[in-house]
Amino acid sequence: MRVANGSKCSQDVPVRVDGIEVLKALPEAEDPSEEEENSIQGQFLGSLKVPEKFRPASEAQAEELGQGSWYQIAADRVALREGPSLGAAAVSSLRRGASLELFGWDETRTWRKCLEPRTMLQAWVLLEHPELGPLLRPSSSSGTGWRPMPLCDAAAEGRLEDMRHFLLDTQAAGTVDWQGRSPLALSASCNQLSCTVRLLEAGADAREALEDCERRHEELDVLPAALLTAMAGGKANQSALQLLLKRLDPPERNVAEAMLNRREPRGMNKTDLKEAMNQAFEEEAATEAPDSPEPPEPKRTEEGELYEVVYEAIWVRQVPDGKGQKLTKRMKQDRFRLLRFDETGNWGQLKVVLAEGDAEGWVMLTHPELGPLVRKCQDDDDRGGLLKPEEL
Numbered sequence: 469m470r471v472a473n474g475s476k477c478s479q480d481v482p483v484r485v486d487g488i489e490v491l492k493a494l495p496e497a498e499d500p501s502e503e504e505e506n507s508i509q510g511q512f513l514g515s516l517k518v519p520e521k522f523r524p525a526s527e528a529q530a531e532e533l534g535q536g537s538w539y540q541i542a543a544d545r546v547a548l549r550e551g552p553s554l555g556a557a558a559v560s561s562l563r564r565g566a567s568l569e570l571f572g573w574d575e576t577r578t579w580r581k582c583l584e585p586r587t588m589l590q591a592w593v594l595l596e597h598p599e600l601g602p603l604l605r606p607s608s609s610s611g612t613g614w615r616p617m618p619l620c621d622a623a624a625e626g627r628l629e630d631m632r633h634f635l636l637d638t639q640a641a642g643t644v645d646w647q648g649r650s651p652l653a654l655s656a657s658c659n660q661l662s663c664t665v666r667l668l669e670a671g672a673d674a675r676e677a678l679e680d681c682e683r684r685h686e687e688l689d690v691l692p693a694a695l696l697t698a699m700a701g702g703k704a705n706q707s708a709l710q711l712l713l714k715r716l717d718p719p720e721r722n723v724a725e726a727m728l729n730r731r732e733p734r735g736m737n738k739t740d741l742k743e744a745m746n747q748a749f750e751e752e753a754a755t756e757a758p759d760s761p762e763p764p765e766p767k768r769t770e771e772g773e774l775y776e777v778v779y780e781a782i783w784v785r786q787v788p789d790g791k792g793q794k795l796t797k798r799m800k801q802d803r804f805r806l807l808r809f810d811e812t813g814n815w816g817q818l819k820v821v822l823a824e825g826d827a828e829g830w831v832m833l834t835h836p837e838l839g840p841l842v843r844k845c846q847d848d849d850d851r852g853g854l855l856k857p858e859e860l
Contacts, residue, residue, distance in 0.1 A: 533581065536569035537625040538607040546603045548591035552579035559591040560584050567607060568593065572630055577618045619643045623651035623667065626660040635670050649684075653677040656692040661712060664692055665720045668727060674699035690837060691715070695724070698731055705780055707838060772805030775816065779841040784829035788815030795829045796820055803845065806831075816842075 483491045541562045549556040552574035562568060562585075570593070571581040579592045595616040596602045605614040606621075620643060622631035631651070644650055652672035655663040668674060674696040681688055688696070694708035709728065713721050781799050785792035788810040798804065806816030807828075815830045834840050 533571045533583075535626070536571050536583070537621075537627075539568050539570050539604045540607050541566045541568065541603070542605050543597070543600055543603045546593060548582060548584055548589075548593055550591065552576070552592040554594070556592070559589050560587070568604065572627065573618055577634075578616075613646050615646045617643060617645050620645040620649070620651050620654055623655040623660065623663045624658045626655075626658070626663055628662050628666065631663055632666055635666070649680060650677060652696075653680045656688055656696055657681060657686050659689045659692060661691060661695075661716060662720045664695060665716065665724045665727075668695075668699055669723050675701070690835075698728055701731065703780055705838065711837075772807045772818075774803060774845055775806055775842045776845045777802045777841065778843050779835075779838060782831055782841050784818070784820055784831055786829060788812075788817075788830040790832065792830070795822060795827060798831065804831075 483489060541564050544564050545561050547558040547561045548568075549558050566585070568582050568585060571583075573580050574592065578596065579594055582591055582593050583589070584591050594603055602615055605612075619631060619634040619637075621627075622634060624645075645654065649657075650672065652664065652667045652674070653676075655667060656677055678693075678696050678700055690705070690708050691712040694704040695712055698704035698709060713724060716724060777798050777800050779800060781797050783797060784795045786795055787793070804818045806818055808817050809815065810817075810830070814833050816833060817828055817830055820827050820829050831842065833842055
């Protein structure tokens with residue numbers, strides 16, 4: 469029997485009997501730290517010791533897993549198992565419609581690590597059954613045809629290390645998802661900047677990704693759009709590129725800077741641009757007065773105020789809203805008259821000529837991140853403010 473030193477018991481109970489020591493005083497034990505106490509509590513459920521495989525993920529384990537992506541159960545019931553194998557013991561099961569956070573893949577790429585949503589236990593879930601098909605699908609996916617494609621899924625979710633590992637596979641070059649989208653188009657549309665940089669480094673086609681997003685009417689965020697435009701040989705916004713470099717981690721920033729320094733712009737040269745503008749002036753004159761031998765001079769006192777585009781290109785939209793339907797573009801140095809402004813004062817209305825006929829559209833004056841897109845200017849030539857090709 470042991471009694472702590474200084475306790476009441478040690479004073480009431482005799483320590484020696486007939487000269488023989490029957491009790492020994494021990495130093496007081498130090499109180500466990502908060503970290504040790506949490507560790508002890510994590511190992512026990514009441515007085516029962518909990519095996520490690522049944523303990524919730526610790527903070528260190530959760531940090532190692534990183535940021536997960538949410539999926540929904542698509543089958544009637546799916547088992548979560550201790551390991552990536554149908555022979556592993558089941559931790560629990562989830563029914564159709566339940567949400568599940570997924571992390572990395574196993575070596576076969578057919579299983580993904582997850583956290584059981586009720587107990588936060590680490591487990592593994594099978595992505596696709598050979599007979600039943602996909603057992604779950606991304607929560608953000610509205611379609612029913614989704615199938616797991618590790619490289620595409622990693623690019624869209626921003627799982628950089630997994631994606632770089634998958635890129636080592638020679639079969640990854642022509643990989644597309646169930647909708648035919650390339651990993652580069654997916655990473656750009658999901659604004660996964662680091663993955664976009666590494667895919668470009670691996671040789672992904674920036675021009676093809678831009679055309680794919682345009683064909684699907686997917687409007688890219690400013691930063692990935694600037695990077696893809698630059699790597700496709702276009703004239704990208706330098707402010708957006710600088711902001712992109714600041715947001716990247718050092719390894720990806722160094723890669724991006726090296727690629728941007730090597731790029732070769734392939735935009736229109738000065739001669740081609742002059743020819744295009746001359747043709748535009750001829751078409752404009754023919755449209756204004758097709759039956760008149762001498763077109764009348766445009767009125768300099770036309771309704772509205774004259775503005776000039778100062779950004780690389782801006783969209784003319786059907787309504788004064790950044791998500792409004794796109795009608796056409798206006799390029800840098802293009803001029804037009806704004807007839808009126810919306811309630812915010814940041815959208816101006818102008819007239820445009822479309823294939824369907826004349827229409828009215830709206831342009832944004834100042835972007836919250838890019839700054840001024842247009843500026844007010846004065847009529848400075850004999851065409852109502854339009855630039856002449858010879859002035860370029």
